Amino acid sequence: MASLSASTALVPVRASELIVGQRAPWPIYNEAGDLLLARGSMVETQGQLDGLLEHGLFRNEKWGSEPDTDSVPLPQSRDVLQKRRRSKGLRPPAPSRGQESIVTMDDVRWRIGDALSLQLKEAPDVRYNISLMGSLAGKSVLVSAPVKDGKYMHLRDGQIVVVRALSGRRAYAFASSVLKYQNLPYPYLHLSCPREVRCTVIRQDARVEVDVDAFLTIGSASPAALNLLDLSVGGVSGVSSFLGCTKDAKGRLKFIINVAGEDRGLDLDIVLRTVEADSDPNYAKYGLEFIDVSARDRLILSAFVYQSVSETD
Template sequence: MTADSREERAPRQEAEGRGTTEIAAERSVPLDEVKLAIGDSFQVQPQTDLAQSRYYVKLIGYLKGKSVVTTIPEADGKLCYLRDGQTLVVRFFAGKNAYAFTANVLRSSSIPFPHMYLNYPPQVRGLVVRAGERAPVRIICAIDMPQGTSTIAAAGLMTNLSVGGALLATKTALGKKGALLSVKFRLHVRGIEVLMAIDATIRSQSQDASGEFLQGIEFAGLPDATAIALTAFVYQTLAEASR
């Protein structure tokens, strides 16, 4: 997520010629206005020259103007204590919005259970990326389709991508409308490679002039971590395309 505030974007034509889409505005809001719940997932990324790792923690609670309390990050089943003063970029997903803020680790403790205190951010950057806002892409993906007791594998090219779904181009038809499938692909979000594995349903089918089959798919049941990465990628792609 870029730190530059872009309050308005002019509508632009989608790559596939299916109408217009508008790049969502990024705005700053107070943290206490975001509908957070205890146990919500946060993604934290240490800000050092060498650090590329991203960890997931759970929100324990917060006190306005004082501190945000989360669990300690884990990797390979082991706790990853962050040093006091360490600067983090914190990202999370709430409703249809993706949010981010920068915070420092105030203190980590293992008593009575592993947790850490972050300084309370005066504002968080929020971005709405609607399910219909499509980013033009060319991403090779692997597709698995359940057929009775077996699974059929296929390859495809994703030509547009949104938070709610995608358009897949394939050499053969994947199945009828309503058919279930699983799609796997890789995204690069601000230099970080993220492997996506998402369940989806075929919602539309057509065939282009070259004979390729086009399937519009709808994503189902996105975990928070997947939604955060997908939202960030779609926004990043739309922002870059508008420059």
């Protein structure tokens, strides 16, 4: 989640400054500078407000002269652009790879049953698998209740969560709060409907640093241990003992990565693209390109790359 720089001064927000049924007049942060509520977001229920106040609320004291770049664009400028598009038939340009944009829930083409992941504000390093059950514009988003150790987790009203989803080459994320936890006929959640959703087009060439053990098999040779250094949807680089193979040699690479809290094993066809000398003459750095990647494996790679990128933003 976006956060303010350490140099930005935060001042407390009084409970009387936020009113149920009205929109937040500024971006709202916690004491650490994490964005909890974007400017213009509706405070839906008293439970949501109580949940926010429980953790302490702050705003940027310089908001009037220095708008926060971490928050959403000013509604006035966005409304003007939308009016121009309606009046002149303009369409937003197609997003380029890696570009982040702000979209509405109406623009998100999710379907009932789509897999999502949920993060709790107090435990952002853990992601729980949930699924979309439905939504009503401006009201709520219905999702299945998260499961931990085989049991449904109970979330309290007003609890802050972040929901993420991967659809095609686009990754979506939005902050929300629990409006209601329902037990019947089975556990599910009503989440506050976000006014805006962050959308990122995943780049195939986006690389993330990793420290993953893998096994590389070239031709008919025995598997060799390879320590992966970085990973993208299209390939990896890693260090191994000198294998004595040449560029364009083909083989297989096996490794395990963790996506949304679950270990996923990959067994991929590769072609050796680069061999670079290492400071130790017994080792070399290898660049491998993935080939003939299945739809399932590409989805896992894409999800891992976006997950890693979003966790470092």
